[in-house]
Amino acid sequence: MIDGEKQLIQDAIGGEASAFGLLYDRYQPQIYRFIYLKVSHREEAEDLCHQVFLKAWQNIKTYKHKGFPFSAWLYVIARNKVIDHYKQNRITIDIETVHLSIEDRTADMNDAKQAIAKLSPIEQDIVIMRFVEDLPIKEVAKNLNKSELTIRVTQNRAIKKLQKILNQ
Amino acid sequence: MKNDLFTTLKGLKNIQPDSEYSNNSRNFILSQTQISADLNTDLRGFKNWFDLKHSLMLAGALASFIFIVLIAVSYLPGNKNSLVAEANEINASIQVKLDEIGYQLDNQKIDFSMASNIQNILKTTVDELAQAQEELKNNPDKLKESVKKIKKAEQDIAKINELLQSK
Numbered sequence: 507m508i509d510g511e512k513q514l515i516q517d518a519i520g521g522e523a524s525a526f527g528l529l530y531d532r533y534q535p536q537i538y539r540f541i542y543l544k545v546s547h548r549e550e551a552e553d554l555c556h557q558v559f560l561k562a563w564q565n566i567k568t569y570k571h572k573g574f575p576f577s578a579w580l581y582v583i584a585r586n587k588v589i590d591h592y593k594q595n596r597i598t599i600d601i602e603t604v605h606l607s608i609e610d611r612t613a614d615m616n617d618a619k620q621a622i623a624k625l626s627p628i629e630q631d632i633v634i635m636r637f638v639e640d641l642p643i644k645e646v647a648k649n650l651n652k653s654e655l656t657i658r659v660t661q662n663r664a665i666k667k668l669q670k671i672l673n674q
Numbered sequence: 675m676k677n678d679l680f681t682t683l684k685g686l687k688n689i690q691p692d693s694e695y696s697n698n699s700r701n702f703i704l705s706q707t708q709i710s711a712d713l714n715t716d717l718r719g720f721k722n723w724f725d726l727k728h729s730l731m732l733a734g735a736l737a738s739f740i741f742i743v744l745i746a747v748s749y750l751p752g753n754k755n756s757l758v759a760e761a762n763e764i765n766a767s768i769q770v771k772l773d774e775i776g777y778q779l780d781n782q783k784i785d786f787s788m789a790s791n792i793q794n795i796l797k798t799t800v801d802e803l804a805q806a807q808e809e810l811k812n813n814p815d816k817l818k819e820s821v822k823k824i825k826k827a828e829q830d831i832a833k834i835n836e837l838l839q840s841k
Contacts, residue, residue: 523704530700538691552691556699563703614682637683669679 515576518566526563533577534559536639537584543622543634544588554591558584578649585631621671629664636661698790734772738765757817764824771831778838792834799830 517525537558542551561583569579622630628650635646636657643661647654775792806823809816 527700527704530703534696534700535690539687539689542689543686548692552695552699555691556703559699560703560706563706612682612685614678615685618679618682618686633683637680638686640684640687665679672679 530559533580537580540634541584544630546623554587558587574648581649617672621668624671625664632661633664757821761821764828768828771835775834795830795834799827802827
C-alpha cells in the first residue's frame with residue numbers, strides 16, 4: 507500500500523480524477539505485467555489493462571476498504587478480464603508464437619515466460635505476484651482471497667512445475 | 675538452478691508498459707465522466723466512439739464552413755476564382771474521406787491504441803481547420819494560407835484512412 511493511499515482512495519471515490527491518476531501511476535505497471543504474462547501479447551495486454559483501469563474508475567464509488575490493499579481489487583478485475591478474454595476469443599496459448607519484446611533480452615527470460623504460460627491460472631497468479639512482483643505471502647493471499655497455507659502449497663507446486671518445464 | 679529461476683523470474687519485473695500507451699490510456703480514463711466510462715467499458719476491443727464521431731463531425735463542419743466563407747470572400751476585389759475552385763475540390767475530398775472513416779469505424783473493431791492514434795490526428799485536423807477559419811474571419815485576404823491549411827487537414831485525414839485500411 508502506498509503512503510496516503512487511504513486518503514487517495516477516498517478522494518478518488520469523491521470524484522477526484524487526479525487522485526485516481528496517482529493510483530493508476532502506482533499500480534498500472536504491475537497490473538499490465540500481470541496481464542501480459544498471462545496473455546503473452548502486448549497489444550492485448552494494453553487493451554485489457556486499459557479496460558481494467560477504466561472499469562475501476564467507473565466503479566470506484568462502490569469500492570469499500572475491507573482491510574485488503576487497493577491492488578487486490580485491481581487484481582480481481584484483471585483476472586476476470588483475462589478470463590472473459592479467453593472465453594470470448596477461445597484462445598489457447600500457442601507457445602511458439604509468444605511475442606518477443608525488447609524486454610526479452612535473454613533466452614532465460616523468454617523461456618520463463620513460456621513456462622509460466624503452461625501453469626494453471628492460479629499457479630500463474632501466485633508465481634507472478636510472489637516472484638515477479640515480490641509481494642509477501644500475506645498480500646498475495648488477500649489479493650487472491652485464499653489462505654496463506656494455500657498460497658504456500660500452490661507456490662511450491664508451481665515452482666517445481668516450472669523447474670521441470672525448464673529442465674526439459 | 676532454483677536460484678537462477680528466481681533471479682530470472684525477478685528479471686521479468688523489467689517488463690514495462692509502453693509509455694505513450696500509458697499516457698494516452700491514463701489521459702483518456704481520467705477525462706471520462708462516470709457515465710461515459712460506463713458506456714465505454716462494455717465495448718469489446720475498446721473503441722472511443724463518442725469522441726471520435728464528434729471529432730469527425732466537427733472536422734466536416736469546419737471544412738464546409740471554411741468553403742462557404744471562401745465563396746463569400748471571393749466576391750471581394752481581386753481574382754480568387756482559382757483558389758475558391760481549389761478549396762471546393764479539397765472540401766469535397768475531405769467530406770468523402772470523413773464519410774469513409776465514419777463507415778469504417780461503424781464496421782470495424784479497433785483497439786485502444788488505434789482509436790487513440792486516430793483521435794490525436796483528428797484533434798490536430800480540427801485545430802488546423804479552426805485556425806484557418808479564424809484567420810479567414812479576421813483577414814479575408816488570407817485565402818492562400820487558409821487553402822494551405824485545409825490541404826494539410828486533407829492529408830491528415832488521408833492518414834487516418836490509411837491507418838484503418840492497414841488493419
